Amino acid sequence: MSGIWAQYALYNRLANETLYEACATLSDEARRRDLGAFFGSVHGTLNHLLLGDRIWMTRFEGGSHPSTDLGAILFEAFDALRAARATMDRRIEAFFVALPADFAERDLRYVNNSGFDTTDPASVILPHFFNHQTHHRAQxxxxxxxxxxxxxxxxxxxxxxxNPA
Incomplete structure (x- = not known):
């Protein structure tokens, strides 16, 4: 069961490494420039993506994440944000490589960011998790x-x- 999800976790890490390498060529001013995206800037969007991954990984691991502003800036400094992203990507990979066989058949109960106690099937949340990452990387x-x-x-x-070509 974990095969496809482990592959997506590997892709997530490699895509983030590639994207962060490109973002590192920008000045801090350019990374923070509001370009009208949902989270404003490159910096805001990268922070949001890390926050979303923290929230979902905590839920996947059986914990709860406090409700927070989804536009919160977790890290002001790009180098600190990049290091936290690398740590998160290793966490994601480790989790999905060892994903229990029945995980996609489970229901996940959690309190969402609006404070609602809700339950969703993992079979919907797992694709959402990886789609959310792709969506914001595209932004x-x-x-x-x-x-x-x-x-x-x-x-x-x-x-x-x-062998990339």
Whole structure:
């Protein structure tokens, strides 16, 4: 069962490494420039993505994450944000490599960010988790273009290709 999810976790890590490498070429001013995205800037969007992953991973691991502003800036400094992203990606990979066989058949009960106690099937939440990451990486990809940077290739089949070409 964990095979496809472990593959997505690997892709997530590699895509984030590639995206952060591209974002590192931006000035701090450019990373923080409000470009009209939902979380404003590259910096805001990268922080949101890390926060979302923290929330979902805590839920997947059986914990609860306090309700918070989804636009919160967790890390002001890009280097600290990048280090936290790398730590989170290792956590995600480790979890999904060892995913219990019945995990996708479970229901996940949690209190959402609006304070509602809710339950969703893991079979819906697992794809949401990885889709959410891809969605926001795509926003950053677009913002890189808006800032005059060449956005990196993030296609799953190219990122996972053993010998990238």
């Amino acid at each position: 950053v990809h677009t913002m890189l273009s808006q800032l005059g940077q060449d956005p990196p290739v993030l296609d799953l089949h190219r990122v996972l290709r053993p």
